[in-house]
Amino acid sequence: MVGGGKINGSFLEAGLIDEISILIGAGADGRTDQPSLFDSRPKNSNPIALQLKDVESYEDGAVWLRYLVK
Numbered sequence: 443m444v445g446g447g448k449i450n451g452s453f454l455e456a457g458l459i460d461e462i463s464i465l466i467g468a469g470a471d472g473r474t475d476q477p478s479l480f481d482s483r484p485k486n487s488n489p490i491a492l493q494l495k496d497v498e499s500y501e502d503g504a505v506w507l508r509y510l511v512k
Contacts, residue, residue, distance in 0.1 A: 451482030454490060459511055462492060468503025 445453070453459050464479070492509035499505050 447477040447479060447481035449482075451480040454511070455483055455487075458467055461495070462509045462511060464507045464509075466505045468506065 450459075455493040491512040493512055495509070495510050497505065
C-alpha cells in the first residue's frame with residue numbers, strides 16, 4: 443500500500459498493515475509543512491510496536507528498512 447499520512451494512519455490503526463517498508467535517502471528535510479508517514483492516530487494513543495525484518499544500505503547512503511507490525 444502506498445498512501446499519504448492520513449490513509450496510512452487509518453489502515454495502521456485498523457490493524458490492516460502487517461509490514462512497513464521505509465526508504466531513507468541520505469539528506470535532511472526539516473520543513474514542517476510536510477506530511478508524516480502516519481498522521482491520523484489519536485494523540486493519546488500508544489506507539490504501535492514494530493520488529494525489524496531487514497535492512498539494506500546503498501552506495502549513495504540510502505537505507506531501506508523493513509519492519510513487521512507486531
